[in-house]
Amino acid sequence: DTAVSQTPKYLVTQMGNDKSIKCEQNLGHDTMYWYKQDSKKFLKIMFSYNNKELIINETVPNRFSPKSPDKAHLNLHINSLELGDSAVYFCASSRDRSLEQYFGPGTRLTVT
């Protein structure tokens, strides 16, 4: 009965590869998010998405793309992975753009 789940929890891959991280929420929320947390714990918004609009942080490289097959899922696809992409990625959701967000457990991505 996990509220926000992500898979995989750990992802180790080589530079240049393409990978996806999946996120699912069973809270009935209509807004989902992706965050990147660096080694210093700095948490930065990457995307915000609901069924009406996608908001992209302009600093996010276009190698990153969110894909939402339905309201309960927001997957993160990353092309041509780089060393600097190594971080922990968190998915979150909220009800109708509420600032009270529910976070998933995170996916630790390591690019070698």
Add this chain to the structure above:
Amino acid sequence: GESVGLHLPTLSVQEGDNSIINCAYSNSASDYFIWYKQESGKGPQFIIDIRSNMDKRQGQRVTVLLNKTVKHLSLQIAATQPGDSAVYFCAAPARGSYIPTFGRGTSLIVHP
């Protein structure tokens, strides 16, 4: 956009003491502030929020104080317990936005 920052990267306290975590923000137009707690290996978890028309809000063992004059807010934890050990983030959205900007986080270490 909004800029938020915590005053100290690390705060060490003894079990049973009260803890105070401070945060400063830059945008005087911010009207909503949130505190999150992130335990090791987990995603951030919503603790408490406060709107700009309030100076104080209390939860269970936690109190948030907002001083709009100096653009400062604090999170007070009463009778700190080992389970309170975590990284604490303050966050605030830019006015009219629903996407919070997170501060860099304060690591609270509770010594038994």
